[in-house]
Amino acid sequence: MIVASEVTMTPRRTFLTGGVLSLVMLMAASAAAHHSFAVFDHTRTLTIRGTVTKFQWTNPHGFLEVDVPQPDGTMKHYSIELTSINMMQRNGWRSNMIKAGDKVTAVVAPLLSGEPVGLGLEVTMADGTTKPLPVPNAGSFKRTPEAQ
């Protein structure tokens, strides 16, 4: 579940006053609890170029399934996790914007585990238009240049 709220990486202090433990909660007032992004690498992005096998318009998340040709001639499959389709729809995304067979380029924050899954940050579609995903606090993901 990805929601529109601040994700703060700021360390938080705790202190003890009059027998009552108080916590300095720097979290946003809204929807503080949500799906954690911590499984994704915040320090680098991958640029994935490939052919769409499926554009899955579902909640709690959409998915873009892509086959990516590798330098050695093999094919590697990536699953790109998107946000809730409700957020996507409110930000101008439509289920018919991408279809199987389309050639796309996606910038993703990869899973820390190394498995072929990434959080989609933006997608360049077959017609050349680039559309960002409404990932909350998207700026917390450091974009790195495409590896050559």
Added chain:
Amino acid sequence: MKARLSWLLPLLALVAMIALQSGVRAQNTPAAAVPDITGSWERHGAGPGARGGGPRDATIPPPAPQPQLKARYAKEWQDRIMAVRAADAKGEPLANNYTDCLPDGMPTMMGAMFPMEILQSRGQITVIEEAFTQVRRIQMDKPQKPFEDVEPGFYGHSVGRWDGDTLVVDTIGIKENVRFQNMPHSPQMRIRERMKLVSPNVLWNEITIEDPVVLEKPHTYTVAYRRMPDYTLLEYVCEDNREYADDKGLQKIRIN
């Protein structure tokens, strides 16, 4: 005898007419108009930049104060928060309700992470939160039930009434595992809400969580919503949830 009572008949008829007419008038007099809060709303004044810079917007409520938990529960709460942070820092977040596509429940759902709809109908006000299609039914002008008569759930049992221009709602019966900001609560938790239009298109909801077992004192905070005049809530169904909790309680993603 007959002659002596005959003068009374017109008088009785007159009294009966007046009584009847005043009754009819009372029935026809509309109840004091209540504010129209029906429609779609989105959270107002939350998220990045809401409190930063610029002149203060008087329709944005002040930040929530710190909840004051009794020492024993404060420790449990702090331990949970520290565990969540430590797990996030390791890139192995702890599973929570969202991992299983379970809704927020009360009072978190009133934070309106996605747009929210309010419907005013005879005897009931209904609140629908788009995320997880969460639905609350607030029964109007009914007494609240005793705690022991309410089976705990995600949204609880809510009764409401209009206090002038303010909708006052009382909710009990929230499941122990349905938590607001990870805070523990007892079966005696009660949530009081006071909803009021602070401008034609901004609604404030002052929420007070009472829990004599867990809290040192009631915790009150205010959230605001702004109207979305042209928005119709979208459906939300957890159709393909690839997240799951592993045997260590960590949030994982199913790889297709």
